[in-house]
Amino acid sequence: MQLDTFKHVEYLWDEDKAKSLEGDEVALLLYRSNLLGSDLRITNYGGGNTSCKTNDKDPLTGESVEVMWIKGSGGDIGTLKKSGLAALYVERLRSLEKVYRGMDHEDEMVELFNHCIFDLSSKAPSIDTPLHGFLPFKHIDHLHPDAAIAIAAAKDGKKITQELFHGTIGWVDWQKPGFDLGLQLRSCLEENPGIRGIMLGSHGLFTWGDTAYECYVNSLEVIEACASYLEKNYGKTRPVFGGPKETSLSAEERLSQAAKLAPILRGFCSSERHMIGHFTDDERVLEFINSNDLERLAPLGTSCPDHFLRTKIQPLVLTLEKGEDLSDVEAIKERLNPLFEDYRAMYTAYYESCKHPNSPAIRDRNPVIILFPGVGMFAFAKDKQTARVAAEFYINAINVMKGAEAVSTYTALPRQEAFNIEYWLLEEAKLQRMPKPKALSGKVALVTGSAGGIGKAIAKRFASEGAVVVLNDLNEDRLADAKAEFVSLFGQDAVTTATLDVTNQEQIEGAFTAAALAFGGVDIVVNNAGLSISKTIEDHTQKDWDLLYDVLAKGQFLVTQASTKVLKAQAIGGDIVNIVSKNALVSGPNNAGYGSAKAAQLHLSRLNAAELGAAKIRVNVVNPDAVISDSNIWAGGWAEGRAKAYGITVEELPAYYAKRTLLNEIILPEDIANACFAFVGGDLHKSTGNVLNVDGGVAMAFVR
Structure with a gap:
């Protein structure tokens, strides 16, 4: 593919910048990661992972050893720095296969990653570490592009992937990230030698290369191919999302309605803790919430774990009429209350039916995403950044549903699988490690x-x-x-x-x-x-x-x-x-x-x-x-007036005021x-x- 033909992703590689980093594979990893993370079409905030393998001198033996540098737990590739990387001995990481006891013991493997650390100052390794470790390539990208996930979340995703890439992209069915998934990626490569990447069902995309540049271009080319394929199929067999059911209010009216409604919604969503809101009337949101398919697709929830971890299992869809008078606040609350009670009951039932004996306690039962046909989307979370990112993730989910429906039928993760991610003990441990909220958090x-x-x-x-x-x-x-x-x-x-x-x-x-x-x-x-x-x-x-x-x-x-x-x-x-x-x-x-x-x-x-x-x-x-x-x-003559009243100069005012106080303080x-x-x-x-x-x-x- 010619580099100037990219339409759905942006080619940002700067030869001069890259040349200045030659010889430093970790610096090139960071450069590539930041470029990829700068485009939400390629991967969402905090999503995906990137790595490189280098030969370094073992500080204990002085011998050359293979080391994998990979985004650490909780990082974002768009802003990744060296301090955000984990560095592990590759041989030690792969040797953990000898002590791996199977799917029921996945979580214990994360503790063992610490025994593989090469750079003692590096970030804690993430759950994705073995996914990169069991692949032999020098540079690897694991990304969550909407276009690829749309195919991965399609009912016929495996078949589409095979036909679209003529067998050069492998396929691994959905599985929760962990040690076993890393072994499956290795098996997929062994069964399909020469492939350029692997599609993870409902999840994302793995691509690689011998150099940072080859990996970067490979990732862009695969994503571009997915996006082009989807574009050719939008509206081909049926209107996008089944066509419009509603029309949007004018931009001014949408903002007016949103401003009146937001405090009411915030009150409902803050029943357990204060939440901060975010509103968007992005065209992609309006296309979805105004469509005939909204009623069918919204309850299905999202497919990619990164999406529903931030947006919850499904959104709340408001049944208010667009453009109606919202001035009678108590009447609007009375109409909305049953919707929120139903949502909380749904979420409680989801928790109770899916929980395990050792599951963490149920979390906030209120919705994160609220859709108002004709107006826009609200998101509510513990802080503004989390609310804004949740909204961005739901737009990612909309893109995925749109693409999957264009080429096949959209499939969400089964509720039990979604629960196993949302209430994963490792996720809970991550939450528990987060700093305690400040006194005015959520205010x-x-x-x-x-x-x-x-x-x-x-x-x-x-x-x-x-x-x-x-x-x-x-x-x-x-x-x-x-x-x-x-x-x-x-x-x-x-x-x-x-x-x-x-x-x-x-x-x-x-x-x-x-x-x-x-x-x-x-x-x-x-x-x-x-x-x-x-x-x-x-x-x-x-x-x-x-x-x-x-x-x-x-x-x-x-x-x-x-x-x-x-x-x-x-x-x-x-x-x-x-x-x-x-x-x-x-x-x-x-x-x-x-x-x-x-x-x-x-x-x-x-x-x-x-x-x-x-x-x-x-x-x-x-x-x-x-x-x-x-x-x-003190502008506008006040200082002069007070100085005149006290019979002193303006310059003497600060000392005058301090001296007349009991504490003699300015x-x-x-x-x-x-x-x-x-x-x-x-x-x-x-x-x-x-x-x-x-x-x-x-x-x-x-x-x-």
């Missing part, structure tokens, strides 16, 4: 005015504790800089943004829509946006007065009102924290507008706490004072962030209506 936080100063410090503290955050600000340039900083610190999945003027109801609704579409809803709202004006009563204008009350009091009211709708739709409680000021309690000169607006904020917080407690929504107050660092409050944005976290971190989940002073100790501001 969504919206902090107003969070592109700088106190707001950014609060958002940063929340993100560091596991929350995903909705950054917002009036200043779009400042907001873009803040987003870039957060992406750098916490990753792309941890943050979304919205331009927000808290006096503008449309923009407020837009911010909560952004939260719903990006994360499924909101759990923590911090009313932080503010400004300050310091003038004598004679100099104060009505414009000054209106601006202060609009931003501080009215802004807090409008944002709280909007957040309450989302929090009540979710029905899983939540936190509202209002950043007020010691000036809400202390009388001082040149402060009539600002001080009285802050007092209004404080009492509004008490009123909201009293009203929202029944919905498990906590409302608390943090009262800062003199937070000068990176704060917009207050920083991080101090306010710590106070906010104290309210929302979980230890004070039974506290509401409180005021926490963070002012270094100002006796006049004591609440009691």
Whole structure:
């Protein structure tokens, strides 16, 4: 095949880059792996495995030994580095066949892999290790391309593979990955000498080569052939997915419906633990969920283990009418409740009918994937990345079903086989080794005015504790800089943004829509946006007065009102924290507008706490004072006004404020962030209506 004829995969090999790596087979393995993993058509996130075999000097004997370098447990080939590889003595690995006791003892072999480690600093070997070890080739790819799995998951997959590749690709029926599957791959090669790869039933593809480049091109050529074959057959004997049954709403209407529905769905999916959402109306999703075949195919579940491990055994399909009015939240909940109860009952029955005496306890019974015909797909998981990746995997599964149905009939894994993967003790052990969730894992936080100063410090503290955050600000340039900083610190999945003027109801609704579409809803709202004006009563204008009350009091009211709708739709409680000021309690000169607006904020917080407690929504107050660092409050003449009121210079303000406190401390944005976290971190989940002073100790501001 000519390299410029690739249509369904992208040829990315750079000769100059590869030449610079000549002589270092491990570096070439990493280069090849990263290229393959960069294309979701070739393999999904975290899926597949790559390896190479080298001759290295044994550190104990000094003799040359064969070593296999392979992606370690839990890695992703798209981002793979040398630290993510496991390195094993090939001879020792193959000698484990002498102690292998059969299929009932597969799991004990994983422990024995550790006795084969060559590089003591390498990653733990994965279950795929023997699949590569028992094949003799220098470079091997095990990939999960949608096009290949479509054939592997087709009822006539073995026959199609034989005819399509004229016997040059072998076939091994479905079996759970492990030592025996490695032996089967070896047997397949022995029975079919000269083949260029092996198709694993319902699972994926093995290809190889003598060099990294040969392996890379071989993988691309096989995948290209599979994809081209499928393309020729789409719609040939019947319409794709049986043709459309529904039509999609417009793009604007889809997003509107999704934003209204997401918090309700998130509430249902968070019945056992807080989940983060992801929404997509990708064209591939719409083609499937709008089709005549949706009702038949969706309950079958996925075929590839990598798919259903992240998407669960099957999705939940909503029976709501597209475009219907979703404003009556309680009525929508009442209609959805039976769907979720049925799903949980189905999942419980699946567990009970398939479990083994030593199976781990049943996990969360709620769906991960929710399909809404005419609108799109929702995914809910423990964090944003997991939810987004689950959605990507289900799109992979859609591609597989589409391809299999075009050339044959789609077949999913039998439920017992699926269960044996999902509740595999090795998978459970992997889950148990994962770090414990942080205090705010699964929580969504919206902090107003969070592109700088106190707001950014609060958002940063929340993100560091596991929350995903909705950054917002009036200043779009400042907001873009803040987003870039957060992406750098916490990753792309941890943050979304919205331009927000808290006096503008449309923009407020837009911010909560952004939260719903990006994360499924909101759990923590911090009313932080503010400004300050310091003038004598004679100099104060009505414009000054209106601006202060609009931003501080009215802004807090409008944002709280909007957040309450989302929090009540979710029905899983939540936190509202209002950043007020010691000036809400202390009388001082040149402060009539600002001080009285802050007092209004404080009492509004008490009123909201009293009203929202029944919905498990906590409302608390943090009262800062003199937070000068990176704060917009000190712009616009406030610093000059306060300095004038106290008879000092602007330069003397920080020291002046510190000296008047009981602790003689300068207050920083991080101090306010710590106070906010104290309210929302979980230890004070039974506290509401409180005021926490963070002012270094100002006796006049004591609440009691």
